Amino acid sequence: MTVGFGLLGPVNLCVDGRRVALPTGRPQLLLAALLMGRGRRVSADRLRGSLWAEPPPSAQVNMRAYVARLRVALGPYRDRLTWVNSGYALRVEPGELxxxxxxxxxxxxxxxxxxxxxxxxxxxxxxxxxxxxxxxxxxxxxxxxxxxxxxxxxxxxxxxxxxxxxxxxxxxxxxxxxxxxxxxxxxxxxxxxxxxxxxxxxxxxxxxxxxxxxxxxxxxxxxxxxxxxxxWVLPAEGPPVGQGSVEAFDLAVGLGPVGAGLLGGDAEFGAGIAPGVGLVGGAVVGQHPLDDHTAGSEPGDRAAQCADGGGGFLVVADLGVGHP
Structure with missing residues (x-):
């Protein structure tokens, strides 16, 4: 005899190779909560909180009824669902879930x-x-x-x-x-x-x-x-690079040569700053980690980074080009 339980999709129960029709609604929630317990005791309070957003006065009585219906569904495995120290536990053997x-x-x-x-x-x-x-x-x-x-x-x-x-x-x-x-x-x-x-x-x-x-x-x-x-931004060669990286900043402010072939950003706007420099949305000037690197920059470098007037863009360069 075998039993199998399913949580990865609709909650399901198989007994001796046959899918069992589970009671709909809260009995299935109860089974899911017990399966998430992995065989450990799940307190009655925790179960009530899992079955109702606001448990009604009859919650405990209703839960006993749901337990009885699950035991019927378990058939020859009904003894696996037990009352333990003010809670319930469902024994699940390795490979059954x-x-x-x-x-x-x-x-x-x-x-x-x-x-x-x-x-x-x-x-x-x-x-x-x-x-x-x-x-x-x-x-x-x-x-x-x-x-x-x-x-x-x-x-x-x-x-x-x-x-x-x-x-x-x-x-x-x-x-x-x-x-x-x-x-x-x-x-x-x-x-x-x-x-x-x-x-x-x-x-x-x-x-x-x-x-x-x-x-x-x-x-x-x-x-x-x-x-x-x-x-992150896409360099001309290689994988994406984080916008907050020192490499991105170094190239964006012209610490190394920048070339053509910008990938990503606003190339037309970037062309007005330096060849191969563009803009990528997502970093607001004054809030981005790159601002930490601008403290010692020349005025022209700071202007390059903030050229969009703080409208929520970070200037980046053709990051595929190395620099000394």
């Missing part, structure tokens, strides 16, 4: 990545991502500690997608990386780390035109979401 299998995939992938095996890391993460069938406990309301826990699970899935993309880039599978990140960004357009990963993947693929387009899309999405643009 899809979340446990996903987390094992991620751990094994990180080990493979650290050991210089990006192909295996990508394959393991792909296996882990296929365990998901939607949001964690999809379709259920999120209250209290359970809601926070489910939000954290969804975030772990997004992080795994980014790790998968990074492993694919290292393994030379840039098309797979780009596809995964575009899908993630379709759901989370304000996810800056995914935009940066997408630009990096496109750069590694050799398609800098698409990388430029992705950078422009990132700025637009982040401005719409947070009121600021990306925190």
């Amino acid at each position: 899809d979340l446990d299998r996903f987390e094992t995939d991620v751990r094994d992938a990180l080990d493979a990545s650290r050991e210089g095996r990006p192909e295996q890391a990508a394959d393991l993460l792909a296996t882990g991502m296929r365990r998901w069938y939607g949001e964690a406990a999809e379709g259920l309301p999120r209250y209290g500690a359970l809601g926070h826990g489910l939000d954290a699970l969804d975030e772990s899935r997004a992080v795994a997608v980014e790790q998968y993309a990074a492993a694919c880039v290292e393994a030379g599978r840039t098309d797979a990386a780009v596809g995964a990140l575009r899908s993630l960004l379709a759901d989370q357009p304000g996810r800056e780390s995914a935009w940066e990963g997408l630009v990096q993947a496109l750069v590694r693929s050799g398609d800098r035109a698409e990388a430029m387009a992705a950078l422009a899309a990132a700025n637009a999405a982040l401005l719409a979401t947070f009121g600021r643009g990306a925190g």
Whole structure:
């Protein structure tokens, strides 16, 4: 006999290989809260906070009824759901919960990545991502500690997608990386780390035109979401560089040669400052880490950085050109 539990999508229960029709609504929330406990006791107070935004006076009585219905659904495994010290615990054996299998995939992938095996890391993460069938406990309301826990699970899935993309880039599978990140960004357009990963993947693929387009899309999405643009710029060669880096500042204020071929920013405006210098939205003068570097700058350098009059842009240069 076997039993299986699912949290990575709609909450589900399988008994002896057969999907069991669970009672809808709060009984499923109760099962989700118990599964998040990983076999440990979950106090009755915590369970009430997970089942209702404002528990009614009948909450304890209702919860006992939900427990009874879950025990019926568990069938021959009903004894696994027990009352323990003013709380409930649901015993889950290793390998029975899809979340446990996903987390094992991620751990094994990180080990493979650290050991210089990006192909295996990508394959393991792909296996882990296929365990998901939607949001964690999809379709259920999120209250209290359970809601926070489910939000954290969804975030772990997004992080795994980014790790998968990074492993694919290292393994030379840039098309797979780009596809995964575009899908993630379709759901989370304000996810800056995914935009940066997408630009990096496109750069590694050799398609800098698409990388430029992705950078422009990132700025637009982040401005719409947070009121600021990306925190990095695309040099003429190599991966994105943080706007707050000393390298970006040195080149922007002319401490080294700057050349043509600006990627990103407003090239037409930048041409009025120096060849290869442009503007990237997102850093308001007076609030950006680069301002720390301007204290000892010559007046002309400060004017170059602030040439837009403090309208929310950072002047950057063709960062692909080295300087002494």
